[in-house]
Amino acid sequence: MRPFHPFWSLELPRVDGQLLLTPCPGTQQVALSQALEQLRLAGAHGVITLMTTTELEKFELTQLGQQVTQAGMRWFQLPISDDRAPDAEFDVRWQQVLPSLLDLLQDGKHVAIHCRGGSGRTGLVAATILLTLGQPPLEAIAMVKAIRPKALTLATHLQWLHRQSLGGIALAD
Template identity: 30%
Template sequence: MTHAGRLTSADSPIKVFWVADAAHGTPGRLGLTFAPGKRAHGSDEGVYWDRDLGQDMRRLREVHGADLLVSLLEDFEYEDLGIPDLFTVAEACGVRTEHFPIQDARVPRAGQEGEVDGLIATVRSALAAGETVVIHCMGGHGRTGTVAALTLTSYGLSAEEAIRYVRVAQPKALENELQTGYVAGAERRWASAGTWARW
């Protein structure tokens, strides 16, 4: 349904869409959200996101308990969305950050497999320590859903199972076949190499 008007941090507090704990079996929590503080036209006609970064970040920390924020935006998107100081504000609010830029509606580039494994290892370590990890891109759907599903796949779920868990949390997650196919490819690569069996 289309909602016209401005969406502010006060009138529409930032939400986190939580993946079921059973999906990863750790003492931590894994959630998906949109870009905190973003100021931009929404995908629905007549919607304008006019948010406050500090207010969103404080809510992520104080209400949702975020310990680690995984940010998947490309560098230019922080400027475009009016949040060039996202990392500074997050740190001031007590939220650690991990930056892994992915092009909108796409997946990590060919040759980035080692970097992807490093990102997933960071998320897994935080979850194992009982921390709350929140992943975001611009809308919290495509790139965010992809990384969330990759995380679940690393725990031994099939790509299909992982994607299903993520979509139960956020029905709009993983926006295209490129993204779902990437998760399936990672599942095969990790199974062949025994990547996470050593953890």
């Protein structure tokens, strides 16, 4: 039996696509190409990488973006430093990629989100997408924690998410 790269599916309100919350492909005793193929077969048409370039170098995953596109998926790198809230650079990049992410999800396509372990930053961005789709903050947090209990435990993440719910992010129509 082939090793399986873990992921957790999160159904979204008002769109047909889902989010696939996952640890970084290529880090769970599953080869990078195999992990990406498993995500693609699960319906992923996009991959959001929240790891910094330095982290990708540390784990010898500098080819991640290239392999994502070679596997037929769109790659979005939106780095957030581990255990930190997103910075202004993230906010700018988020505004740039959000329309593409929403298009994928509205078309019924899934989007994989990962950081190193698939909980902290991954849960934060999943909750942000839920807010963008109009989900109330406490419900968004509960939905993410239902599938990733270790997500959204850092005060800095919860504070940032609260600020976003007060109008800091672009919301979908």
